[in-house]
Amino acid sequence: MARAWTLASRPAGTPVAKDFALVTLDSVALGDGEVRVANRWLSVDPYMRGRMNDVKSYVPPFAIGAPMEGGAIGEVIESRDPALKPGDLVQHMLGWRDEATGPAGAFSKLPAIDVPPQAFLGQFGMPGMTGYWGLLAVAEAKAGDTVFVSAAAGAVGSTVVQIAKAKGMTVIGSAGGAAKVEWVRSLGADAVIDYKAGPVVKALGEAAPKGIDVYFDNVGSDHLDAALAHARVGARFAICGMIDVYNDAKPTELKYLARLIGNRVRMQGFIVTDFFPRASEFYRDMAGMANTLKREETVHDGLEAAPAAFMALFTGGNTGKMLVKL
Amino acid sequence: MARAWTLASRPAGTPVAKDFALVTLDSVALGDGEVRVANRWLSVDPYMRGRMNDVKSYVPPFAIGAPMEGGAIGEVIESRDPALKPGDLVQHMLGWRDEATGPAGAFSKLPAIDVPPQAFLGQFGMPGMTGYWGLLAVAEAKAGDTVFVSAAAGAVGSTVVQIAKAKGMTVIGSAGGAAKVEWVRSLGADAVIDYKAGPVVKALGEAAPKGIDVYFDNVGSDHLDAALAHARVGARFAICGMIDVYNDAKPTELKYLARLIGNRVRMQGFIVTDFFPRASEFYRDMAGMANTLKREETVHDGLEAAPAAFMALFTGGNTGKMLVKL
Numbered sequence: 220m221a222r223a224w225t226l227a228s229r230p231a232g233t234p235v236a237k238d239f240a241l242v243t244l245d246s247v248a249l250g251d252g253e254v255r256v257a258n259r260w261l262s263v264d265p266y267m268r269g270r271m272n273d274v275k276s277y278v279p280p281f282a283i284g285a286p287m288e289g290g291a292i293g294e295v296i297e298s299r300d301p302a303l304k305p306g307d308l309v310q311h312m313l314g315w316r317d318e319a320t321g322p323a324g325a326f327s328k329l330p331a332i333d334v335p336p337q338a339f340l341g342q343f344g345m346p347g348m349t350g351y352w353g354l355l356a357v358a359e360a361k362a363g364d365t366v367f368v369s370a371a372a373g374a375v376g377s378t379v380v381q382i383a384k385a386k387g388m389t390v391i392g393s394a395g396g397a398a399k400v401e402w403v404r405s406l407g408a409d410a411v412i413d414y415k416a417g418p419v420v421k422a423l424g425e426a427a428p429k430g431i432d433v434y435f436d437n438v439g440s441d442h443l444d445a446a447l448a449h450a451r452v453g454a455r456f457a458i459c460g461m462i463d464v465y466n467d468a469k470p471t472e473l474k475y476l477a478r479l480i481g482n483r484v485r486m487q488g489f490i491v492t493d494f495f496p497r498a499s500e501f502y503r504d505m506a507g508m509a510n511t512l513k514r515e516e517t518v519h520d521g522l523e524a525a526p527a528a529f530m531a532l533f534t535g536g537n538t539g540k541m542l543v544k545l
Numbered sequence: 546m547a548r549a550w551t552l553a554s555r556p557a558g559t560p561v562a563k564d565f566a567l568v569t570l571d572s573v574a575l576g577d578g579e580v581r582v583a584n585r586w587l588s589v590d591p592y593m594r595g596r597m598n599d600v601k602s603y604v605p606p607f608a609i610g611a612p613m614e615g616g617a618i619g620e621v622i623e624s625r626d627p628a629l630k631p632g633d634l635v636q637h638m639l640g641w642r643d644e645a646t647g648p649a650g651a652f653s654k655l656p657a658i659d660v661p662p663q664a665f666l667g668q669f670g671m672p673g674m675t676g677y678w679g680l681l682a683v684a685e686a687k688a689g690d691t692v693f694v695s696a697a698a699g700a701v702g703s704t705v706v707q708i709a710k711a712k713g714m715t716v717i718g719s720a721g722g723a724a725k726v727e728w729v730r731s732l733g734a735d736a737v738i739d740y741k742a743g744p745v746v747k748a749l750g751e752a753a754p755k756g757i758d759v760y761f762d763n764v765g766s767d768h769l770d771a772a773l774a775h776a777r778v779g780a781r782f783a784i785c786g787m788i789d790v791y792n793d794a795k796p797t798e799l800k801y802l803a804r805l806i807g808n809r810v811r812m813q814g815f816i817v818t819d820f821f822p823r824a825s826e827f828y829r830d831m832a833g834m835a836n837t838l839k840r841e842e843t844v845h846d847g848l849e850a851a852p853a854a855f856m857a858l859f860t861g862g863n864t865g866k867m868l869v870k871l
């Protein structure tokens with residue numbers, strides 16, 4: 220029997236176990252044009268926290284009691300559509316469950332790039348596209364720029380670090396704790412700040428005495444303020460995520476916001492889905508780097524572990540992409 | 546004997562009278578290529594507060610004990626340069642004094658537009674350019690947009706309101722108190738928020754139920770937060786000034802900053818001097834509107850009044866352009 224995680228209650232602040240409920244799905248016969256997919260990998264991502272609130276946002280809220288959604292990689296096990304056949308590996312958005320059924324158009328065969336299937340949930344999937352387009356299109360980063368990346372050990376940040384290095388930029392990452400700092404350094408970052416070791420604004424000033432041209436924001440709050448404090452004239456900030464505020468009703472406090480004016484800083488929020496039409500560009504450029512890019516995964520085993528994997532995103536529990544393996 | 550205001554001490558927070566000292570200037574004979582100008586009008590502007598701090602910024606700090614600088618309109622009374630002759634009206638940056646001397650190149654004849662000379666310190670000068678370029682170039686506002694302008698009764702804001710209306714936009718202004726609100730309404734604003742009457746975020750939601758496309762920020766803080774709360778997808782914010790933070794070491798608290806992401810908001814800081822090379826474009830477009838644009842001035846009389854005029858900028862003491870008449 221197929222099972223799925225539903226949202227049992229809307230979290231107040233950080234999600235806890237009782238906000239999730241595992242339910243058995245009714246078995247359904249396939250209609251014409253539909254397929255059945257056994258999920259092999261599920262993605263958990265910080266943006267899902269936003270969908271747990273009942274507020275308008277760029278994606279609709281999860282409904283209470285309904286199976287949640289999210290990126291997943293699976294294998295077609297039954298097909299009533301000529302475009303897909305049993306054995307095909309596909310990516311789709313019906314995650315948080317062990318088996319997914321739906322119209323064939325909701326499932327895409329994996330691109331022909333020689334990386335493990337689960338990479339299409341990370342560096343070659345939505346987090347990778349987020350990093351790629353945020354850095355190159357939103358922040359318009361170019362060779363010679365000094366780039367600051369927060370959450371640099373995460374799925375998005377670790378890709379930003381490596382793409383920036385591959386394109387000739389100086390890169391300063393931030394991460395929490397010695398192990399993550401070391402890993403970000405191994406990705407090629409020129410300097411890495413341990414944000415748990417002291418104020419970010421001070422550490423960034425030491426790492427980038429001439430200031431930064433680009434900030435890739437995954438965090439908000441003290442990292443954003445530090446980036447404002449050290450922005451050079453004409454700096455561009457790609458605002459991708461504020462993991463600190465997803466769970467938190469406290470206002471963001473910025474001491475250096477007015478620097479935006481004198482330094483003509485541009486802050487631009489973005490959503491990766493706006494760049495989906497350019498996916499083939501992304502795959503082409505990334506395929507050329509596939510052999511040199513490093514990936515790390517933090518893997519939780521079994522469908523039962525999905526809420527724990529998700530909750531650990533907010534306590535720095537992952538290096539690289541957080542995944543659930545079925 | 547010519548006199549000038551100097552900075553006696555760097556203000557802690559809001560400037561007070563003892564931060565300023567009026568001194569007598571040594572009389573100087575003109576060298577070749579130099580002119581002497583009797584100032585008729587002095588400008589006081591919020592950005593000058595930043596120059597009173599001893600920190601790097603987009604303009605260098607005022608030196609303690611030296612005459613301060615600022616926009617001024619004067620009449621040439623002595624000239625050793627063929628480009629200028631006695632009686633010429635000129636604009637220049639040697640304000641805060643009753644008489645200015647220097648190389649002729651530091652003084653520009655007023656453009657041939659039929660407005661009173663002091664308008665070149667306001668709507669046809671730096672504040673006007675700030676509003677014009679901030680709205681049209683930085684925020685890329687266009688006909689049909691809904692535009693929110695803070696400090697809409699000020700020199701910059703009142704120009705933004707009128708240019709926006711002239712270009713076919715819907716305009717919501719904010720101002721403090723019934724008299725200013727009424728004046729902003731008389732400029733053509735579709736709605737005016739009295740920020741002293743209640744929370745801006747609530748009032749803006751009522752004035753713009755479908756949200757805003759553009760925010761012209763003269764204020765920061767609660768106005769910026771309200772604009773973030775009501776930004777539509779693709780909104781552009783021109784960040785021009787944060788009068789609230791010039792005197793204040795408190796951090797800006799933003800509850801709605803993360804809206805930047807989902808709504809792909811762009812916040813762009815800017816400095817009007819970047820647009821000086823486009824001054825002739827500005828004069829041409831503005832000259833065509835000169836007969837319909839309204840201007841209001843708050844005038845303090847005499848050089849002695851300059852510090853009081855300046856300090857009143859921070860307590861909402863002006864409607865339209867704040868000027869000192871000599």
